[in-house]
Amino acid sequence: MTFVFGMDGGASKSVSIVADTKGNVLSRVESGPSNYHNIGKEKAKEAIEHAVQRAIEASRTKIAEFEVACLGLAGMDSQTSYNVLYGIISDIKVFRKVMLLNDAEIGLGGATGCRHGIVVNAGTGAVAFGMNQRGEKGRSGGWGYLIGDEGSAYDVSRRALMAAAKAHDGRGEPTLLLPMIMEALSLGQFEQIIELLYHKEMSPEALASLAPVVFEAAQKRDKVSQEILECAGEELGLVAIAVARALGMESEECEVAPIGGMFRPHTLLYKSFARVLRKHAPDCRLIKPIFEPAVGAVLLALKEAGVEFTDLLMERIGQSLKGRVTTCGLKNGSIPCNSIL
Amino acid sequence: MTFVFGMDGGASKSVSIVADTKGNVLSRVESGPSNYHNIGKEKAKEAIEHAVQRAIEASRTKIAEFEVACLGLAGMDSQTSYNVLYGIISDIKVFRKVMLLNDAEIGLGGATGCRHGIVVNAGTGAVAFGMNQRGEKGRSGGWGYLIGDEGSAYDVSRRALMAAAKAHDGRGEPTLLLPMIMEALSLGQFEQIIELLYHKEMSPEALASLAPVVFEAAQKRDKVSQEILECAGEELGLVAIAVARALGMESEECEVAPIGGMFRPHTLLYKSFARVLRKHAPDCRLIKPIFEPAVGAVLLALKEAGVEFTDLLMERIGQSLKGRVTTCGLKNGSIPCNSIL
Incomplete structure (x- = not known):
């Protein structure tokens, strides 16, 4: 029997899945962050090795080698980061063949079941990734918290x-955000935010x-707050539309x-996101992802394995995942984007 | 003869001035940064001690003690930072009496010759500080690069x-900024910005x-670019207006x-700044600062010394500074804010 390994390596946690080439998921484990931009090369390597080991143990199977390993890593965003990460991964000897992708790409693989479409991932950061029917790929956003990630949790915060x-200074409108943030961060005076941040x-x-x-x-x-969320939704709509345009999918x-x-249903953010899509790509349909990104990595590894x-x-993948994944629905419920508004 | 010491301790450089209580400036030296938020407590202490020593040497005068030292320091923005900086300064034994102020306050002292008014300081950061005829003080902005400093060089950059x-992704309008920034930072591909930043x-x-x-x-x-500068000017207008309102000066x-x-004359930033002032505080007058902030520190020290x-x-101060200061005019040319537009 041959096996594949899929990993979603994020900034706050990583999810690793072991499956056989018949589509039986043998294990799914969660472990610590593996974004080398945040934790450095050495720790990223340790984190990945640790995740592989735990996933093998949890599979209760003797696995000496994976036919294909597909790793979708946050921070895989340039040739430089590819080279750095490839250096890390090539030291891990259980992988016969390695695919190193940005985490947005495995997100699309999981959400659509390896079909064409666009995924917009808005967590701590924000990025859109798409693939058209001709297999052409494109991305937008994801420039990190300092100069991008518009619409992300970081940006909104x-x-x-x-x-x-601004409200504190009298420069801006009064807002509930001032007392609520002070409470959330246990600040006696708002000025203490400076100590905390810097x-x-x-x-x-x-x-x-x-x-x-x-x-x-x-x-x-x-x-x-309502304006901040509406603006974030618009920005996330724009990253999706930029990908759609670049790939001729609008x-x-x-x-x-x-x-x-960030995509909680029935929020102003979600609604303004859908509004931008309806305006610029009226035939697109918003779908609930079929699988979480780590399963996308497994699917891409299986595809690569032929x-x-x-x-x-x-x-079989869906069945054998049951009870292991809680984050995504297993049914693909597709709805037109204007039905949300 | 008794002496005073004035210092403008900034994030990129510091300016120190020694004067006697008759208003004769004996020395003016420039030295490295002294913002403890950026360089840490130890280095900030070293930087201040070094500046004091150099200013004494340059004065060619035997000075065992300063009657009053007034230090205007970037990063003096909360009780915590006051306590930290007071701990640093109290170890420096040549000061009989110490005034520890935010750099915006000495900026106002220098710009107006210790009269009431408002100073808006837009460099790497951005902050406004004002004092009304009743001696009440107020400030706005200056929350640092992560959550404030709107209109500053950091914010604009x-x-x-x-x-x-956004232009690179196709999310935003095409802009000259893309090729010009790539050239300024020697980036072969814009993606290399991620490596550089993070x-x-x-x-x-x-x-x-x-x-x-x-x-x-x-x-x-x-x-x-024009929109970015107009927006920065508006933000700087808002910090000034917030201070004016808080102090009943509008x-x-x-x-x-x-x-x-950031206040280069004849730019869109300057014009939109003046426009906001004219709209919300039509009787205010834009003035060219009389002295640089370090002289403001000296003036405040002299005042404190009685x-x-x-x-x-x-x-006498103006005369004895001649040839030492190049950044500010010595004449106070006051113009109504709407004459700029």
């Missing part, structure tokens, strides 16, 4: 802090964790899968 | 990088040094001094 600072060096992930406060304030009809029936923690994609194979 | 990334850890100061590129692109009629004749590298502010004193 940062805008919320700016709005709170001295205690709050990580981008820690800062991004303020996003739920913005959703909560918006629900309480805070106008400033005027065809195209599936768009929003994934990541395994034929039959209904039976997909069903 | 960051927006330029975001616009370049791995080589470009400092906020280094990132802020892209601001001149934006001014240049705007002069070449690049629409995206409906009285009030002098506003724009200082720092020295009377006569025309003779001010003239």
